Amino acid sequence: MGNDNSTGLGTMRANIKRDGQKRVVIVGCGLGGLKLAMSLRHAGLQVVVVDRNNYNQFPPLIYQVASAGLEPSNIAFPIRRLFQGYDNYYYRMADVKSIDSDEKCIATSIGTIHYDYLVLGMGATTNFFGNKNVERNAFPMKTVEDAMALRNHLLHNLEIAETETSAAKRQKYMNVVIVGGGPSGVEIAGALAEMKRFVVPRDYPDLADRMHIYLVNAGDRLLKAMDAKSSAEAEKDLERMGVHVRNGWRVTDYDGSVVTMDNGQTIDSACVVWVSGVRANAIGGIPADVVGHAGRLICDRMNRVKGLKDVFAIGDQSIIEGDPEWKLGHPQLAQVALQQAANVARNIIREEHGETLRPFVYKNLGTMATIGRKAAVAEIGKWKFGGLTAWLLWLVVHLRSILGVKNKFFVLLNWMWNYVNYKQSLRLILRSKK
Amino acid sequence: MGNDNSTGLGTMRANIKRDGQKRVVIVGCGLGGLKLAMSLRHAGLQVVVVDRNNYNQFPPLIYQVASAGLEPSNIAFPIRRLFQGYDNYYYRMADVKSIDSDEKCIATSIGTIHYDYLVLGMGATTNFFGNKNVERNAFPMKTVEDAMALRNHLLHNLEIAETETSAAKRQKYMNVVIVGGGPSGVEIAGALAEMKRFVVPRDYPDLADRMHIYLVNAGDRLLKAMDAKSSAEAEKDLERMGVHVRNGWRVTDYDGSVVTMDNGQTIDSACVVWVSGVRANAIGGIPADVVGHAGRLICDRMNRVKGLKDVFAIGDQSIIEGDPEWKLGHPQLAQVALQQAANVARNIIREEHGETLRPFVYKNLGTMATIGRKAAVAEIGKWKFGGLTAWLLWLVVHLRSILGVKNKFFVLLNWMWNYVNYKQSLRLILRSKK
Structure with a gap:
């Protein structure tokens, strides 16, 4: 097919689609976007990931960076590293401005990028409720x-x-x-x-x-x-x-x-x-009637944005209409984004094979929150517990989810160190000047 | 003696000198300033350290932060932690503007601070030679x-x-x-x-x-x-x-x-x-004839700034007149700052005891530079060598100098990790917004 003049892709390999191959453009490399990209590894598609940051971050531990318990690099992972060795995967650092669903392209700070399938996983941002x-x-x-x-x-x-x-x-x-x-x-x-x-x-x-x-x-x-x-x-x-x-x-x-x-x-x-509170990150070119509560994009049960062909939205940015169990939308949690990403990846593959798409069904794996050293609360199904057990479970679950052997290892060491020393140690006031 | 109205010290303990006790004010907590402060631990003096940053940094490894081999926190150490458990030691975060040697005080961004002894260890900054x-x-x-x-x-x-x-x-x-x-x-x-x-x-x-x-x-x-x-x-x-x-x-x-x-x-x-190139960091209130080559303050062989009573300058900010061996001043290296700091600390104690001060004598421990994995050059006395031996020596020397068990440990782990993986891994474009 050759060059499709997506100016945002440059003149190099990303802009050259192999014969008949389709391009999936994923906007936002959070938990959902990343999971989706990885799930398409063997689908024979070209994958282009666009994010304004060159790293994927792990939201459940951001508060530990704020309280100086962890370093930013412990919970952030360079996107390019994640796709090393993946064939026909590309990352572009850009702000995405709007969708043109007729032309099947997005306008970004580095130019236009054409898609065959578009997945929006831009997440949510802080909601100040207009104050x-x-x-x-x-x-x-x-x-x-x-x-x-x-x-x-x-x-x-x-x-x-x-x-x-x-x-x-x-x-x-x-x-x-x-x-x-x-x-x-x-x-x-x-x-x-x-x-x-x-x-x-x-x-x-x-x-x-x-x-x-x-x-x-x-x-x-x-x-x-x-x-x-x-x-x-x-x-x-x-x-x-x-x-x-x-x-x-x-x-x-x-x-x-x-x-x-x-x-x-x-x-x-x-x-x-x-x-x-949070509201979904916004993108231009979306009809007003598709923007639901707190900016979330209204989707059908296959996570397809209503009225837009080949455009999906997942995670915090989406709200599914018609799920009998979750009438007000699914909670904005990591596990929802991850599960929706996996389902959308499978649906894209099904569509490529001419198969029927399947609706998203949420499997609640439980919720937890940590309070401090040896204190947390957890709920898994009907099982509700707190204290040290919940804290250890919280620790294991989050350590498992952090990307990369090195990051896991350093986070564990930091936690152990802080636990033994009973004091936080990363207390630099550090500002990048330029 | 009670409160001396140093507005920069606040109303709390730092501003209250014990009977007859003298105050040493150290401006700049680089390698020299820190060494000096630590050397005065048992001198029975009040020590006030002023620095615009709340951390001490390790200059020889800054290039590894730039090339994403180390994290900032690996080579920076919170000043307050360094003085935990030290009696009558105080840190103040402030920009120092000028000296008033008649009134024996310095003007800072948080107010005035009176001194009995003042030590300037403000180091050097980048010299763009007016371009x-x-x-x-x-x-x-x-x-x-x-x-x-x-x-x-x-x-x-x-x-x-x-x-x-x-x-x-x-x-x-x-x-x-x-x-x-x-x-x-x-x-x-x-x-x-x-x-x-x-x-x-x-x-x-x-x-x-x-x-x-x-x-x-x-x-x-x-x-x-x-x-x-x-x-x-x-x-x-x-x-x-x-x-x-x-x-x-x-x-x-x-x-x-x-x-x-x-x-x-x-x-x-x-x-x-x-x-x-570098030039010494500047401070107001210094007579023009005391400012020497590249802004370094001209000192006698006891590191006393010429013409200013009870004011010392050490390290990159100072230049000693009259050392027969080093007529153009000592090199701006860590070891010079450390050795001068130790000598000034001893001289302050000697002065307190009415003893004669002793001149600084530089002991060159050798110089080295690293080039890459398993490549470095080193010169110790007449012994000049390179390659793996120099690189390992460089590694040991620098690891020994980094403050804190945790920092040493994490730097070593990072180096080992990078060595095994043959790739740098900390590649986040990260900016603090506020």
């Missing part, structure tokens, strides 16, 4: 880069607190407010409570005991996707670790100094972590 | 943050090259020009040659063999501080590894696209690494 003040002043924690910025900010505030002469101003730099009672909020609250307990008294003897961590949650209990028993256990653990849990408080404003709640309460804080 | 174009467009490699920026830029250029359709433009993104034939230039050239050989062909099959590395050196041979035999060996090794060594070429301009030499030659390049 510009909060967006400007609070710290999100959705990406490795967010986590690095938050870590730098947290540590810098402690340095400021040490020389602040006004007691009230100093307390502002010592108060951390986490907004959102889901797994991310619980996990970062627990990790920061450990930092407060083990690191701060040693590194900042003058500040010991002055640090306060607030977990502000609009709902009436933490971890509302889990059982009430798990919620209660998480709350008890966090309070024991010194976290102030505030259920039923809704943040209405944050100006960089004061967090304001709808019940009139306020907290002075120079560091607000916003993990209160 | 604004080069300063704007070339990448220095003097700090961990420089190295991260250079790494991001190098990897980004490869991504651009993959989709560039003009062959001439593409080559620009594939040419790396290193300016400076000293140890830093040789080391980064060698590390990038290994990246070109082992990483690029795997990750960018279309770009294999297109990458070119130029080492441009104004002098007539590399490593001019070493023996001619070592220079020849380094050059031979680099050429064998595919580096184009250009001796006797002096860069006059770089506009971001084209490097221009004084002999009329040009090289198209989107990445220029500038390791061609």
Whole structure:
């Protein structure tokens, strides 16, 4: 077939399709996009992966980068390395702007790229619900880069607190407010409570005991996707670790100094972590009626975006209509993205073979959240448990999912080291200048 | 004595000197500053360390961060951790602006800090010799943050090259020009040659063999501080590894696209690494006649800054007048800074005891530079050697010097891993957003 003039592919091999071979373009190399690409390895298709970052990151451990327990490189993996030795696989670093489903191409920051099949796995981003003040002043924690910025900010505030002469101003730099009672909020609250307990008294003897961590949650209990028993256990653990849990408080404003709640309460804080909600990443060229709740693209049960031919959406960016068990959409969890990716890969292969496509059926493998050293909550089917067992299970499950032998090995070593030393050790305020 | 109103110390313990106790303020926590602080541990003095970064970094390995062989955290160590358990030691994160030697205080970004003894160990920074174009467009490699920026830029250029359709433009993104034939230039050239050989062909099959590395050196041979035999060996090794060594070429301009030499030659390049010279970091309040060659402060043989009472300067920032053996000043090497720091610490203690101060006598422990896997050059006294022996020695010496058991351990693991795998693995383009 030869060169198809996809300017975003350059003049080299990626732009030359072998005779009759079709091209699958995958936008976003998160957990879903990567799984899908790997599942097509033996399908005889050309695979082009487009992502604005040159690495795949592992979202469940981002909070550990923020709390300085892990390095960014421990939970991020270069995409090109992942596809080494894969025949006819290509990666392009680009921002994707819009879809032209008539011409079957996408417009990107590096040019157009034509597709035969398009899969959108762009994931979700932080939802500030239109509150510009909060967006400007609070710290999100959705990406490795967010986590690095938050870590730098947290540590810098402690340095400021040490020389602040006004007691009230100093307390502002010592108060951390986490907004959102889901797994991310619980996990970062627990990790920061450990930092407060083990690191701060040693590194900042003058500040010991002055640090306060607030977990502000609009709902009436933490971890509302889990059982009430798990919620209660998480709350008890966090309070024991010194976290102030505030259920039923809704943040209405944050100006960089004061967090304001709808019940009139306020907290002075120079560091607000916003993990209160997500919305799907947006892409142009999608009809308005296909964009559903929180920006998720409405798909049929085969994950095909409604009304767009040969375009699929998976994971956090998609919402499936018509699944009798999940009328409000599937939870935005790693396992959903992975399972949908596997099903879409099989469906693309089926379509190539003229077979009937099969609908996605979600298999809930359980949910868990870690709270701290030897403390976690887990639910697997009807089995609900916490404490050390849940923590060890959490550790094994997440270690298994991290890509690459080297990364697994280094993460394990870091965890073991931190466990033995009872203190976090990666506390550099590090900024790339250019 | 009580509070002395040093506003930069805050209201807490650091600002309260015990009866009769003197305060040593150390500006800069590089190799020299840190060594000095540690050497005063049992002197019964209050020690205040001021640095703009909250970590001590290990300069000899910065090039490995730039070439993605090591992570920043492997060669940087939080200052507060270093002083855990030290009585009456304080760290302050601040930029130091000027000295007022009459009032015996320094002005900093967080306020004034009074001293009884002041030691300047602010080190050196990249010298662009007034060439604004080069300063704007070339990448220095003097700090961990420089190295991260250079790494991001190098990897980004490869991504651009993959989709560039003009062959001439593409080559620009594939040419790396290193300016400076000293140890830093040789080391980064060698590390990038290994990246070109082992990483690029795997990750960018279309770009294999297109990458070119130029080492441009104004002098007539590399490593001019070493023996001619070592220079020849380094050059031979680099050429064998595919580096184009250009001796006797002096860069006059770089506009971001084209490097221009004084002999009329040009090289198209989107990445220029500038390791061609350093100048001492500057501080205000120093009389002009005390500022010597390349900004180094002129000291007597006790490292006391000329004409300023109780002010010392050590390492790269200082130049000793009157040493019969080193008339042009001591080389700006780690071992000089470390030895001067130890001598100044002893002299401060001697002064406290009313004893006579002793002049600094440099003991040259040898010099070395690494070129690549199993290739290095070393000179210890009259003993000059290269190859595997020098490389192993280099490895042991540098591992010994890295601070902290954890860092040593992780650096060793990284090196072993890279050695076994013959490929670098930390190739993330990672930028902190805020």
